[in-house]
Amino acid sequence: MGRPPCCNDKVHNRRCNWTEDDSNTSTFVSTKHGIGNWATMSKKSGYGRCGRTQKQRWSNRLKADVKQESFTPQEEELIIKLHATIGSRWSIIAQQLAGRTDNDVKNLWNTKLKKKLSAMGIDPVTHKPFSQILTDYGNIGGFPKARTRFVSLNRELKGAFMSRPEQPQHSLQTFQNFNNLCVKLPKTESSEECFFSNNQDSSNFNQVPVDLFSELQAIKFVTEVSNYNSPKATFSHHPNPITDCSTTCSPLSSSSSSSASHLLAENQVNWRDYLLDEAFLPSNFKDQEDALTIEEKLVCSGAQDGSNKAPSMKDFETSLSTKGTSSSSSFVDAMLECENEMFLNFPGLSEDPFY
């Protein structure tokens, strides 16, 4: 049962005419009512807006800490990284960007970032090169349907949030980190839990908070479990772009050697790090994982170097800092440059793959 619509009354539907109501709403909030009484506000104020709409207006535009200026290249980069990992969960993404609302992030993605990624030959949904998707498309067969897999993953995520003492310590630890710190991300007003400080310089950009990192680890882990439970799925090869796309999470690796990804590896193009497969994975982890068994991978997730010590945040930050994030220009522009260079070196890549 859903909530009945509150804004069907077209008399109240006064799009883009907020000038007068803004001051009324601000006055209403700043006086005795405060935030959290939007229905009351709507009834008592007689402004002609439903409470929901007024609340949205307040949180998106009127709140003091909402930034009005345009997104920085660093912010764009972070949004793409987070989208590659957790998908279109705009509220979570927005929480990592001080002064940005989920609506702002969503609009930026839909109007700008999505198109830029497409123009670069990267599928904005799967964060894989189109060439790899086309290659993988030929391999589809015998895999669960996307929707089935998605429902299954959701179930596993829910199950993961329960306490499961029978689980091995390493996996339980990951889940507990996630459960304790990230499952219900607090609505933070401070900048302490954000990627950016107020001045948003590039050095701070790389300071990923532990709670978000744990969340990303947990999401990745659930995907691993999902793959492990599936008799047809392996860690070393996961060629179905449709299922990958539906989960918005990635397997640990993909050895699928599409021409584009292979060439990218050969040319050490940094923007491979923004593709879904390996986003947010420490670099030393990537290098070793292909040769590992599932059990080894699980252990590795908690003890990378044999000393029962998980990859540190320092390692992760170092990894991130080597990927061009400190560039003063937009990372999207940098990716475009890399792509242009690649096409110059390998003209065959620009040919239509269907012919």
Place this chain on the structure above:
DNA sequence: AATAATGGCAACCGCGAAAGC
């Protein structure tokens, strides 16, 4: 200069979960 097409932003609205009674 006028009109059409496009892009970007902000608001609207439906759904599902949570909270309250």
Place this chain on the structure above:
DNA sequence: TGCTTTCGCGGTTGCCATTAT
């Protein structure tokens, strides 16, 4: 326990500004 109300989230829509023809 079940119903109603409220809230959070994310997809969609509408409006305005800019660009192209």
